[in-house]
Amino acid sequence: MKTIGFPILGTFAILMINISLHHRFAFWLASLFAAFPLLLFSQEDIQMHEGEIPQTGENTQKEKASPDSAYVRYFYPDTQGSYKLNPVASASLYHLQDYDAIQQPNSMYANLGNTGSACLPLIFSLNTIPSFDIWLKSFKPYELSFDSNKFYISDSPYTRLNYMMGSAKEQRLEVIHSQQIRKGFSLGVNARFANAPGIYERQRTYYTGMTANVCYKTPGNRYGVLATYLNDRFKVYENGGLKYDSVFTDDVESKRKAILMNYDDAMNRHKTSGFMVQQYVNLQKTKLRETDSLGQPVKTRRFDAGRFVHTFRYYRSSAVFENLANDTIILPSTVLISKQIFDTSALVHFENSFVYSNIEPDTSSKVFPLQYTFGIRQQHDRLFNDTASRTFNHIVPFGTLRGIIAGKTFFTASGRIFLGDYNNGDFDLSGEFYQFIGKKNEYRLWVAASNGLIHPDYYYQHYVSAGYYWNNDFKAQGYQTGTAGIDIKGIILAASISRISNFVYLDKKSLPAQLTDGIGILSFNVNKDFRLGRWIIGGFGTWQQVTDESVLTLPSITARLTICYNINLFRNVLKTQAGINVLYNSSYYANAYNPAIRSFYLQDQEKFGNYPYGDVFLNFKVKRARIFVKYQHANAGLLGYTYMMVPGYPQVDAAFKFGVNWVFFD
Numbered sequence: 001m002k003t004i005g006f007p008i009l010g011t012f013a014i015l016m017i018n019i020s021l022h023h024r025f026a027f028w029l030a031s032l033f034a035a036f037p038l039l040l041f042s043q044e045d046i047q048m049h050e051g052e053i054p055q056t057g058e059n060t061q062k063e064k065a066s067p068d069s070a071y072v073r074y075f076y077p078d079t080q081g082s083y084k085l086n087p088v089a090s091a092s093l094y095h096l097q098d099y100d101a102i103q104q105p106n107s108m109y110a111n112l113g114n115t116g117s118a119c120l121p122l123i124f125s126l127n128t129i130p131s132f133d134i135w136l137k138s139f140k141p142y143e144l145s146f147d148s149n150k151f152y153i154s155d156s157p158y159t160r161l162n163y164m165m166g167s168a169k170e171q172r173l174e175v176i177h178s179q180q181i182r183k184g185f186s187l188g189v190n191a192r193f194a195n196a197p198g199i200y201e202r203q204r205t206y207y208t209g210m211t212a213n214v215c216y217k218t219p220g221n222r223y224g225v226l227a228t229y230l231n232d233r234f235k236v237y238e239n240g241g242l243k244y245d246s247v248f249t250d251d252v253e254s255k256r257k258a259i260l261m262n263y264d265d266a267m268n269r270h271k272t273s274g275f276m277v278q279q280y281v282n283l284q285k286t287k288l289r290e291t292d293s294l295g296q297p298v299k300t301r302r303f304d305a306g307r308f309v310h311t312f313r314y315y316r317s318s319a320v321f322e323n324l325a326n327d328t329i330i331l332p333s334t335v336l337i338s339k340q341i342f343d344t345s346a347l348v349h350f351e352n353s354f355v356y357s358n359i360e361p362d363t364s365s366k367v368f369p370l371q372y373t374f375g376i377r378q379q380h381d382r383l384f385n386d387t388a389s390r391t392f393n394h395i396v397p398f399g400t401l402r403g404i405i406a407g408k409t410f411f412t413a414s415g416r417i418f419l420g421d422y423n424n425g426d427f428d429l430s431g432e433f434y435q436f437i438g439k440k441n442e443y444r445l446w447v448a449a450s451n452g453l454i455h456p457d458y459y460y461q462h463y464v465s466a467g468y469y470w471n472n473d474f475k476a477q478g479y480q481t482g483t484a485g486i487d488i489k490g491i492i493l494a495a496s497i498s499r500i501s502n503f504v505y506l507d508k509k510s511l512p513a514q515l516t517d518g519i520g521i522l523s524f525n526v527n528k529d530f531r532l533g534r535w536i537i538g539g540f541g542t543w544q545q546v547t548d549e550s551v552l553t554l555p556s557i558t559a560r561l562t563i564c565y566n567i568n569l570f571r572n573v574l575k576t577q578a579g580i581n582v583l584y585n586s587s588y589y590a591n592a593y594n595p596a597i598r599s600f601y602l603q604d605q606e607k608f609g610n611y612p613y614g615d616v617f618l619n620f621k622v623k624r625a626r627i628f629v630k631y632q633h634a635n636a637g638l639l640g641y642t643y644m645m646v647p648g649y650p651q652v653d654a655a656f657k658f659g660v661n662w663v664f665f666d
Contacts, residue, residue: 241648274315
């Protein structure tokens with residue numbers, strides 16, 4: 001009884017939640033999913049696999065784990081139970097200063113000039129996952145989610161503190177702790193707090209949140225269960241941007257707090273809470289042979305019968321836009337005079353998925369000539385506001401095949417289809433081939449393609465608020481994409497082309513519209529980090545072109561360059577890295593921002609861009625502590641006052657930032 005306590009409790013909780021849905025089919029399907037792991041409990045569970053330590057640019061070879069972090073690993077949960085364990089590398093100083101979620105390597109965003117504000121990617125990426133989100137993806141990089149949640153595995157207690165402080169009382173604190181209570185049973189927590197008041201009036205962003213994890217495996221590795229509780233919330237003060245842009249561009253007023261803004265008392269608030277439970281069991285015992293370079297056992301069986309995985313997710317997400325002032329509020333499509341606004345909406349999401357899979361994290365190991373995943377997902381979404389609500393139910397069959405065609409030729413093929421309510425008929429079919437070249441696989445070629453159909457986010461179809469109302473009947477969007485690339489010893493060159501029919505967007509009045517003709521996007525990308533002695537030169541660049549810029553605007557060129565120099569001081573006790581970082585995008589009609597609907601929309605009045613943002617930084621490492629000092633936007637004012645990425649919202653002026661990353665193993 002002791003060994004099956006966890007699956008019984010987990011199954012019972014899942015059944016009770018599904019009963020509350022008052023939906024017979026959902027209850028039956030969830031019960032079936034929850035029962036399978038109990039029927040298969042006597043079998044062997046999967047082994048967690050080690051991943052390669054990622055390249056940091058400080059070494060052209062695979063970085064070896066330091067003694068402090070040699071026994072700390074983390075993995076992300078996935079619906080197929082294929083957990084790739086990644087070593088925690090605590091020695092790297094490269095990109096330590098890039099603490100902001102939108103400053104990560106190989107990404108470029110436009111934001112409102114303050115950490116945590118609404119942001120928009122500058123490099124096109126097609127979203128092919130249907131969504132009932134109560135707003136678009138303007139704050140996604142800062143939100144906690146089940147998919148981005150890390151499970152840490154460590155033989156000893158592991159704690160990491162990340163602290164950052166900057167000008168205008170900006171602060172950020174993250175606490176990560178993981179501990180093995182007994183063999184096979186681990187607990188973990190990730191808590192974060194961030195407060196960025198900004199340098200303009202009512203520009204503050206405030207984030208709090210946490211995830212709590214439980215990971216359990218039976219002593220014989222026969223069964224495993226993961227569980228996560230998530231709670232995330234934030235408040236974003238909305239000032240509506242500059243009332244008069246010329247006050248900034250002509251440098252009329254140097255005191256930023258004295259510059260007039262459009263909104264005096266507006267705010268967006270968001271809250272998400274929920275939990276995830278995943279349980280899995282393998283159909284075969286695992287055969288092991290010699291260990292790898294990190295001392296971990298390696299599988300040798302050429303075919304694995306696979307595992308059954310059941311995943312349950314629940315979350316409730318709510319959003320509020322409020323304006324408590326009685327002043328006139330001017331919106332792109334309407335004028336509200338002397339009227340207070342308090343718009344609320346919420347989304348409740350239940351999800352069950354049942355998967356049979358033998359997918360492993362790394363196909364290139366040649367352990368399995370053929371791998372597969374077959375599954376079905378049940379989704380229940382309820383979207384409601386002050387006046388109405390609507391419920392959506394979908395069943396989503398999906399599958400993946402991947403394996404080896406020849407000694408160095410690999411393939412992956414996957415597909416899914418939505419059956420049910422709003423997204424009925426949506427599908428995605430995709431495939432990829434990649435070829436290794438060279439005796440040591442130092443070159444890699446790949447070709448990928450996808451074809452699908454997806455309805456616009458329900459947000460575009462129906463929306464009700466104090467300032468906006470629309471009820472559309474848009475067609476599903478069709479898409480075809482193709483990508484080809486080559487990796488030459490870490491130099492990655494890639495090209496992609498996409499075509500979208502019935503493209504949906506927000507027009508110049510920030511109202512949804514649909515393009516009847518097709519639209520095409522072509523892009524070329526290059527990415528590489530070089531090490532030349534003590535120097536590191538890294539960066540990426542993207543060129544992209546759109547066939548119809550009246551509905552989709554993107555900068556033709558986006559680029560990031562990092563140059564730094566490494567030196568060890570005081571008999572190698574103090575590791576030091578000094579460098580510069582530059583971000584750039586070409587001039588284009590940047591999208592404007594509408595706080596009332598938390599979304600970006602088209603404008604064609606003024607171009608923005610053609611401006612380099614330069615940072616100067618110093619990174620240090622002393623034992624287990626890593627420290628950075630950064631002078632952000634060091635060139636502010638030297639090239640004029642044109643540094644806006646969104647109309648009406650200047651980027652931050654020059655400012656010092658300081659941060660500490662400290663690891664404890666006791």
